[in-house]
Amino acid sequence: MTPEIATPAPVDTLVDDVEQALGHRDLAAVSGLLADAPARHVVQLLDRLPPRQCAIAYRLLPKQRALEVFEELAPELQGDLVHGLQDAEIAALFAELDPDDRVWLLDELPASVAPRLLRGLPVHERDLTAAVLGYPRDAIGRRMSPEYVTTHPEFTAAQSIERVRSRIDDAETVYTLPVTDGSRRVVGVVSLRDLLRAAPDALVAEIMEDAHTVDADADTEPAVREVTELGVLAVPVVDSERRLVGILTIDDAVRILTREEREDSARQGGVEPLSRPYLSTPIRRLVRSRVVWLLVLALGATLTVQVLEGFESTLEKVTMLALFVPLLIGTGGNTGNQAATTVTRALAVGEVRARDVWRVLARELQVGLSLGLLLGLLGGAVATLVYDWHIGLIIALTLVALCTFAASVGGVKPLAARAIRVDPAVFSNPFISTFVDATGLIIYFLIARTVLGI
Amino acid sequence: MTPEIATPAPVDTLVDDVEQALGHRDLAAVSGLLADAPARHVVQLLDRLPPRQCAIAYRLLPKQRALEVFEELAPELQGDLVHGLQDAEIAALFAELDPDDRVWLLDELPASVAPRLLRGLPVHERDLTAAVLGYPRDAIGRRMSPEYVTTHPEFTAAQSIERVRSRIDDAETVYTLPVTDGSRRVVGVVSLRDLLRAAPDALVAEIMEDAHTVDADADTEPAVREVTELGVLAVPVVDSERRLVGILTIDDAVRILTREEREDSARQGGVEPLSRPYLSTPIRRLVRSRVVWLLVLALGATLTVQVLEGFESTLEKVTMLALFVPLLIGTGGNTGNQAATTVTRALAVGEVRARDVWRVLARELQVGLSLGLLLGLLGGAVATLVYDWHIGLIIALTLVALCTFAASVGGVKPLAARAIRVDPAVFSNPFISTFVDATGLIIYFLIARTVLGI
Numbered sequence: 001m002t003p004e005i006a007t008p009a010p011v012d013t014l015v016d017d018v019e020q021a022l023g024h025r026d027l028a029a030v031s032g033l034l035a036d037a038p039a040r041h042v043v044q045l046l047d048r049l050p051p052r053q054c055a056i057a058y059r060l061l062p063k064q065r066a067l068e069v070f071e072e073l074a075p076e077l078q079g080d081l082v083h084g085l086q087d088a089e090i091a092a093l094f095a096e097l098d099p100d101d102r103v104w105l106l107d108e109l110p111a112s113v114a115p116r117l118l119r120g121l122p123v124h125e126r127d128l129t130a131a132v133l134g135y136p137r138d139a140i141g142r143r144m145s146p147e148y149v150t151t152h153p154e155f156t157a158a159q160s161i162e163r164v165r166s167r168i169d170d171a172e173t174v175y176t177l178p179v180t181d182g183s184r185r186v187v188g189v190v191s192l193r194d195l196l197r198a199a200p201d202a203l204v205a206e207i208m209e210d211a212h213t214v215d216a217d218a219d220t221e222p223a224v225r226e227v228t229e230l231g232v233l234a235v236p237v238v239d240s241e242r243r244l245v246g247i248l249t250i251d252d253a254v255r256i257l258t259r260e261e262r263e264d265s266a267r268q269g270g271v272e273p274l275s276r277p278y279l280s281t282p283i284r285r286l287v288r289s290r291v292v293w294l295l296v297l298a299l300g301a302t303l304t305v306q307v308l309e310g311f312e313s314t315l316e317k318v319t320m321l322a323l324f325v326p327l328l329i330g331t332g333g334n335t336g337n338q339a340a341t342t343v344t345r346a347l348a349v350g351e352v353r354a355r356d357v358w359r360v361l362a363r364e365l366q367v368g369l370s371l372g373l374l375l376g377l378l379g380g381a382v383a384t385l386v387y388d389w390h391i392g393l394i395i396a397l398t399l400v401a402l403c404t405f406a407a408s409v410g411g412v413k414p415l416a417a418r419a420i421r422v423d424p425a426v427f428s429n430p431f432i433s434t435f436v437d438a439t440g441l442i443i444y445f446l447i448a449r450t451v452l453g454i
Numbered sequence: 455m456t457p458e459i460a461t462p463a464p465v466d467t468l469v470d471d472v473e474q475a476l477g478h479r480d481l482a483a484v485s486g487l488l489a490d491a492p493a494r495h496v497v498q499l500l501d502r503l504p505p506r507q508c509a510i511a512y513r514l515l516p517k518q519r520a521l522e523v524f525e526e527l528a529p530e531l532q533g534d535l536v537h538g539l540q541d542a543e544i545a546a547l548f549a550e551l552d553p554d555d556r557v558w559l560l561d562e563l564p565a566s567v568a569p570r571l572l573r574g575l576p577v578h579e580r581d582l583t584a585a586v587l588g589y590p591r592d593a594i595g596r597r598m599s600p601e602y603v604t605t606h607p608e609f610t611a612a613q614s615i616e617r618v619r620s621r622i623d624d625a626e627t628v629y630t631l632p633v634t635d636g637s638r639r640v641v642g643v644v645s646l647r648d649l650l651r652a653a654p655d656a657l658v659a660e661i662m663e664d665a666h667t668v669d670a671d672a673d674t675e676p677a678v679r680e681v682t683e684l685g686v687l688a689v690p691v692v693d694s695e696r697r698l699v700g701i702l703t704i705d706d707a708v709r710i711l712t713r714e715e716r717e718d719s720a721r722q723g724g725v726e727p728l729s730r731p732y733l734s735t736p737i738r739r740l741v742r743s744r745v746v747w748l749l750v751l752a753l754g755a756t757l758t759v760q761v762l763e764g765f766e767s768t769l770e771k772v773t774m775l776a777l778f779v780p781l782l783i784g785t786g787g788n789t790g791n792q793a794a795t796t797v798t799r800a801l802a803v804g805e806v807r808a809r810d811v812w813r814v815l816a817r818e819l820q821v822g823l824s825l826g827l828l829l830g831l832l833g834g835a836v837a838t839l840v841y842d843w844h845i846g847l848i849i850a851l852t853l854v855a856l857c858t859f860a861a862s863v864g865g866v867k868p869l870a871a872r873a874i875r876v877d878p879a880v881f882s883n884p885f886i887s888t889f890v891d892a893t894g895l896i897i898y899f900l901i902a903r904t905v906l907g908i
Contacts (some may be wrong), residue, residue, distance in 0.1 A: 012807065012809070038664075040684070164650065165651070175629050175647075193622060196615075196628070197619070251687070255685070265718075268719070268723070269791050270791060270792050271792045271796055277800065278805050283821055287821055287824045289796075291828055293788070293792070294785065294788055294825060294829060295829070301784045301785065304781055305777050319770045319776075322769055322776040323762040325776070326895070330758070331748065335748060338747070345732075346732035351733060352732055363733075367741055371744060375752060437780055
């Protein structure tokens with residue numbers, strides 16, 4: 001019906017054709033299809049194939065094309081492929097990668113493989129890679145590139161452009177030049193654009209700008225977020241004495257951010273993040289990524305069974321009270337999730353800090369109370385019409401109390417998680433539901449007992 | 455305790471000081487504080503102030519600084535500020551913005567203001583802005599910059615660099631040059647880096663690369679995601695005949711993507727996205743962003759009340775069955791959310807397409823069944839020990855059926871949403887819970903009746 005379905009994207013055709021050819025074990029056909037396809041389409045194809053077929057397809061690529069595709073693959077897929085290759089092939093691939101990409105790949109390989117691969121590198125490349133490997137796994141130093149072009153305040157624009165030309169083959173970027181003093185301290189940055197705009201004999205000192213730098217030991221996520229928000233193409237990475245150690249480019253920052261977002265979004269949904277694309281992840285890995293969370297949450301939910309057991313006599317007297325249990329705990333859970341989602345996001349982008357906890361609590365109390373009053377009035381009125389005013393009053397009072405409670409807990413929880421240094425995305429939504437569920441049931445039955453006088 | 459608390463970031467100190475000075479209505483002090491602060495800190499400060507205080511603080515900025523800060527603000531905050539300014543001030547600010555930033559701001563202002571502001575612009579600027587404004591609100595053409603530098607296949611590297619120098623003040627970027635033929639069709643791209651690396655008399659035709667282009671009418675989100683994944687600094691934007699109409703830079707793509715991610719994450723949590731920072735959003739807007747969803751979900755949840763009413767006689771006979779209701783529907787909801795989260799993400803990044811619906815269903819049936827068997831065995835065993843084997847059997851069978859059902863529905867739902875062209879993030883998680891809750895209860899009570907023979 002829609003034009004999209006009428007004309008499938010070329011990559012879809014490629015995927016279909018290759019899958020069919022692989023199904024018929026017609027490797028010559030696969031090889032032919034791959035030879036003509038753009039590298040980016042091949043990457044998308046490999047993302048969708050199961051591991052074994054992925055390895056077969058990869059080995060059918062022409063040699064130069066194989067390298068190009070390899071560089072574009074996610075590190076986890078690179079890691080998978082490497083297991084199926086000969087040592088000599090791996091060493092050749094490894095030498096071609098940029099130092100920072102090399103470190104991504106090393107992080108995916110067994111620790112025993114890394115030293116052997118590193119030993120195979122030319123000395124210069126090995127040193128560059130070792131510098132990056134020296135930083136902790138979640139520090140920005142681990143993700144920076146050690147291949148940068150610098151200039152100095154007393155150099156002219158023309159001299160700086162010459163420096164760019166001389167390093168143009170190796171450097172990660174030539175568009176942002178950190179400006180350093182005699183002891184390698186960063187005193188500014190200058191863009192290639194400003195160098196080209198300036199008079200050839202203008203001094204760098206006159207055209208450079210203040211440098212936003214990031215600390216090599218800083219945590220990855222806030223640092224990359226800052227870089228992407230600054231709207232700059234690259235920032236210098238410095239050590240504790242502000243000496244230049246590397247550069248972080250916006251495209252690498254975006255790549256890291258995308259991974260972090262993927263992890264956060266998975267954990268908010270109660271799933272461990274998948275390390276590879278959905279369709280090529282084996283079923284048992286999908287199960288494993290979910291089962292632990294599900295068990296933890298189910299274990300937490302046994303609390304609700306215990307709470308209800310405590311009120312079993314009330315339930316026996318007024319079975320009708322059971323009818324509203326899913327509705328009420330659902331509403332409590334939703335209210336808590338809303339607050340948690342909003343505050344988690346505000347925290348991630350730096351709009352809210354851990355020390356704002358009282359302001360957040362004050363706001364969420366007000367929001368929760370307002371929501372509770374709105375829903376309570378409405379729910380109470382409907383319940384009075386359908387059942388009787390006792391039920392109406394119970395529903396109304398419960399909704400007011402529950403929404404206020406749930407919004408406050410939901411809003412404060414991400415901040416509490418941050419304070420005890422747990423990823424707020426991990427600790428928020430599913431846990432809140434369980435906690436709010438059990439407390440909500442207690443509130444409900446206590447109100448019901450009071451109103452009904454039992 | 456932690457070093458972070460011992461030494462607050464300078465921006466925190468600034469925020470505290472300014473808030474205090476504003477509280478005392480000591481505008482001279484505010485003005486002094488703002489004069490010394492870096493633009494980026496001022497932006498973060500304005501993000502945190504309530505609208506009225508934000509407007510006061512903004513007006514205390516020195517004139518040149520005010521422009522610099524204005525350009526960095528989110529369009530919504532810009533829109534707020536503009537309401538408090540004189541027409542002449544607005545016109546001056548407006549003329550200084552880049553065409554694409556101008557369009558962001560126009561989108562935030564009442565439709566009546568736009569023509570007046572546009573009339574105030576110099577002709578050239580007005581034409582550029584009008585070109586961008588001509589595209590639909592969610593098309594990439596609306597977000598591109600019309601200020602680019604092109605070159606041609608028959609030009610030399612040196613000639614191309616000269617073109618860069620001549621356009622260096624206006625162009626959005628000079629690092630990526632679309633290469634066009636005589637009829638403005640894009641035939642490639644060449645980077646400034648490659649131009650500098652090449653011999654001065656090398657022809658562009660020899661050094662240019664294939665261009666990834668995006669269609670000006672394409673939807674924003676997939677297009678910006680593609681740009682950020684390509685790892686390029688900019689892509690040409692073309693019309694339906696592949697003629698160049700603009701350029702999209704990676705920093706703009708990232709900015710758009712961040713907004714989209716914020717919206718998706720909000721909607722997954724059942725909140726309408728906030729248009730401004732959390733702490734500066736009035737309480738009534740927070741309530742408004744949540745109440746509609748909460749009502750819709752509560753309305754959906756009345757389905758569970760109806761289902762339970764249908765089984766009220768069963769509940770009266772075996773009150774104990776009520777004890778497990780929150781646990782079971784919670785587990786069903788979690789299983790469904792897990793599947794929906796994973797598939798929504800895979801869909802957003804293009805790992806899964808709408809036509810993969812059967813593959814997704816097959817995978818989620820297997821995953822759900824596996825999870826159900828694991829949880830069912832465990833839950834059934836525990837329930838048998840604590841209660842009796844009837845209850846154990848009911849719990850086990852319900853968990854198997856429920857997990858299989860919930861995972862399938864959760865996995866397919868995002869694809870269904872995409873097929874009917876609704877944002878999968880809006881349509882997924884909260885809705886699933888409600889639907890799965892009601893169906894889960896039916897499954898549970900039918901199994902219970904059968905096992906108990908009532």
